[in-house]
Amino acid sequence: MKTITIAIAAALFGLSAQASIAHDYKLGALEIGHPYARATPPNAPVSGGYLTIRNTGDEADRLIGGEAGFADRVEIHEMSMENDVMKMRELSDGVEIPAGGEVVLKPGGYHIMFIGLDSRMAEGESRTATLTFEKAGSIEVDFSVENINKIKDRMKNDGHGDMDHGDMGHDSMKHGD
Amino acid sequence: MMPRIALKTGIWVALATLFLSSLGLLLWQYTVQGTDRSLSAKLELGTDFSLTDHNGDTITEAAFAGRPTLIYFGFTRCPEVCPTTLYELSGWFEALGDEGRDLQAFFISVDPERDTPEIMKGYAEAFGDRVTGITGDPDEVARVIAAWHVYAAKIPTDDGDYTMDHTASVFLIGRDGRFRGTIAYGEDFESATGKLRRLAGIS
Numbered sequence: 001m002k003t004i005t006i007a008i009a010a011a012l013f014g015l016s017a018q019a020s021i022a023h024d025y026k027l028g029a030l031e032i033g034h035p036y037a038r039a040t041p042p043n044a045p046v047s048g049g050y051l052t053i054r055n056t057g058d059e060a061d062r063l064i065g066g067e068a069g070f071a072d073r074v075e076i077h078e079m080s081m082e083n084d085v086m087k088m089r090e091l092s093d094g095v096e097i098p099a100g101g102e103v104v105l106k107p108g109g110y111h112i113m114f115i116g117l118d119s120r121m122a123e124g125e126s127r128t129a130t131l132t133f134e135k136a137g138s139i140e141v142d143f144s145v146e147n148i149n150k151i152k153d154r155m156k157n158d159g160h161g162d163m164d165h166g167d168m169g170h171d172s173m174k175h176g177d
Numbered sequence: 178m179m180p181r182i183a184l185k186t187g188i189w190v191a192l193a194t195l196f197l198s199s200l201g202l203l204l205w206q207y208t209v210q211g212t213d214r215s216l217s218a219k220l221e222l223g224t225d226f227s228l229t230d231h232n233g234d235t236i237t238e239a240a241f242a243g244r245p246t247l248i249y250f251g252f253t254r255c256p257e258v259c260p261t262t263l264y265e266l267s268g269w270f271e272a273l274g275d276e277g278r279d280l281q282a283f284f285i286s287v288d289p290e291r292d293t294p295e296i297m298k299g300y301a302e303a304f305g306d307r308v309t310g311i312t313g314d315p316d317e318v319a320r321v322i323a324a325w326h327v328y329a330a331k332i333p334t335d336d337g338d339y340t341m342d343h344t345a346s347v348f349l350i351g352r353d354g355r356f357r358g359t360i361a362y363g364e365d366f367e368s369a370t371g372k373l374r375r376l377a378g379i380s
């Protein structure tokens with residue numbers, strides 16, 4: 001009995017450990033690092049997807065879109081904060097990944113929008129989506145679903161910026177009218 | 178004769194100069210200091226209203242008074258700032274514990290056409306029982322948005338759909354129903370909880 005419990009515990013541990021380990025993909029000259037998506041509150045019809053794309057080739061490429069079984073649409077968006085106003089724009093031409101360069105899709109900037117979710121995205125789950133690049137073609141990747149705390153930790157550890165966009169006018173009334 | 182004309186002209190020039198310089202000073206105050214915190218105390222924000230809370234009941238401005246209150250404008254199709262802010266907000270409440278036990282928050286939809294009370298209920302309740310979603314007649318919501326000087330704009334997307342740009346700050350209201358300040362998007366935890374502690378302490 002004890003051995004079985006240990007075996008189950010070990011298996012569970014193995015599973016959870018695996019879920020939190022970064023996963024990477026390769027498509028031609030492109031290296032795609034750890035796709036993750038935001039866990040959603042109930043009734044939220046959208047979620048954001050994030051990842052890192054490195055282009056080891058000598059030709060620029062573009063992430064132009066994708067599709068997913070769990071969402072009606074997959075779009076590339078850019079978020080920005082201007083005077084305390086959150087702005088979001090669809091990037092119809094996608095995001096360029098320069099030759100020899102790296103693009104990080106992360107909270108507060110470029111992100112993949114999953115629109116029209118078929119169900120709530122809970123932490124610890126994984127969702128499969130296809131990403132399409134202008135030159136390299138398409139690739140299926142798994143997005144691990146993470147909660148905001150984990151996403152913040154990741155951003156801190158990666159050194160890819162932070163979530164602090166409110167570095168101005170904390171007390172003052174700033175409104176974009 | 179000559180000196181009198183010169184004197185008259187001199188007075189007029191002095192008056193004109195005085196007038197122009199005070200006008201300039203006013204303009205300078207308005208444009209340069211318009212967002213200064215010393216003026217925020219004089220800002221009259223908000224309005225009376227009648228909308229629908231996430232339980233389908235009528236809610237009015239009276240709900241904002243009597244308890245220290247946070248209000249946040251957003252929408253459920255907002256992928257990032259809204260869930261992040263509401264999540265942080267529930268963290269502030271938790272961290273303040275007893276000290277902030279009568280703090281309450283309202284999540285007002287800037288997208289009332291799509292955010293029904295049913296949708297708002299499941300969404301808002303995920304952030305704790307002290308967060309109440311508010312939606313309702315789009316014209317009435319627009320009036321509330323304007324009265325709080327909140328920016329909210331529909332941005333069409335290529336597929337015929339739309340998204341919303343909107344002010345991402347949290348507004349703080351004292352027990353007296355008066356505007357007390359804001360917490361900016363991404364403001365650090367210590368600063369935010371400090372403001373809430375002060376808000377809860379004001380009688």
